[in-house]
Amino acid sequence: MRLFLIPISARRTLIYGQRLNKITHAQPSLADKASTRASQLWLKWESAEKGWQKRVTEYGNKLFNRIPFEEWGLKSIPPLSARRQADEIAGAKIEVVYPPSIISSSSVAGLLSRLSTERNAVHRKRLIWSLIGMPISAPFALVPVIPNLPFFYLAYRAFSHWKALEGAKHLGFLAANGMFQPVPSAALDEVYTRHRKAVTIDARALKAMTSVEWTTTDAAEVIKKARKQGPPVAEEEDVLLLREQDAQDIAQVVDVPALVVECERACRQVAAQMQLQAEQESQTIRVDKANESAEKKKL
Template sequence: MKIMAVPLARNGNPARVPYLTYISYTTSKGERKRPSSLPLSQRIMVQASNAWSNLGREDSRSLFDWKRRIFLLGERIMDRIEYEEWALKGIDQALGPSIRSLMLSRRRFPDAQQKRLSLLYPPSLVSPSTVLESIRRMASRRQPHHKWQLLYNTVGIIVTSPLFLVPAIPNLPTYYLLWRLWSHYRAYTACKSVSTLLEQDLIDLAPDAKLDDICAQHEDGETINLPDDWKLFMGPRRARQLMDAYELPEQCRVDLMRASMQAQSAISKNVS
């Protein structure tokens, strides 16, 4: 399992931390687990994700087309969720169990050679110190946010759960809060995992030529000049190239485009 740092936008001033997002992926087909071998919680989430995707199918039929209307509304809501949360959720799925076993093995066998995490980055766009500062800042800044959101969503679930007693009407508020509770929990545990890796110095920064070639392409029509000397890198073509080069799932393309859209919006707001 590896993680890659994907630049979204960079400023002409190298002292300013660029906008980066992170994608976790398997390095070989042998590491990709079959659905039946996943933990129960992940199997439930896979089934829920498939059920949600089925709501948006164009051939789906329902009274007043309510299924597709709910799907489109949900997609707009998900587009507003901060891209750092999406990135952290992927890191948690990849690293959560291995971090716990890593710490346990280190206590039992302190002299044994420890497994390390490879963090790929494009060397012509970001420096190793910048990547470390970015992921450290993301983990430390977002951990208290997700911790409090766990409490707020738990309270919200308790308040809205009586709506299950209303017949013939799906309790969408509680379903949404349950999903948000799970999402914040995944992001919170990812923050702790990343912090542990940084504290134990178990992250190896690895410059990756393939990632650099894709992200640093010039004159391809996707690099957008933004105010205050910012440049936006990630567009649909580059996202598709990353998917093909690293055999990433479709969800990674969606996450990259959400991240790019939010980075552009954040830069425009900060400049105005």
């Protein structure tokens, strides 16, 4: 396995596990059989030209895109079985590829440790609620023709949260035992450099089009803050380090095609969250100003 750390913003980092040589078992587990069967059925429904199967996959894919990118990242890390643990203890360290201009080598261990624990409470809680909801939705199976979609969705979410927890457990094992080897990637750095240049050009163009002074966060300052990779600090501004269109370049330079979808999803989600936060902060400022103005009128 090889791990990739892809900073999306100054505070948010995508982790992705690439399986280099998948461990084969003489007898596939029940979970593997169910997952394979579900994937085949979903592909069959997607290939339908029309009908309720096609509509189900369209709505389902929209729901899947709403699943946090952090969950998808942890799911890419395989569960820590006894055999895998023994192989990793006896074998070479796991490579962790990262852009050195964003993440310093000394902060890799802390970042891996944080990513292995920060969402565990969320996944445990939602796993429990999914398991509780499954028997409640079971009577929908009595509806003819259409399968019990609520039950299958809750079953999928339970399995997804379980896989994320197992991936986090594996990641925590690697971080706690120092069983990783930081590998700085100059190729990844080039993608982030191109993004910073694009941001600078956009800033200059906007400033040239306006008659007022316009300032933006200095790129070097953003990178300096991003290197810390610690818990979010309220005083620090979160800034996007990648755009959705950079995903193709990220996947190409590390030769991992699956990273295209993962990076696109992460960039899209982080950008939407930052926009929502900015709108909320703007609304709060407007309310505060209105309240302040009302207080002055009373005086």
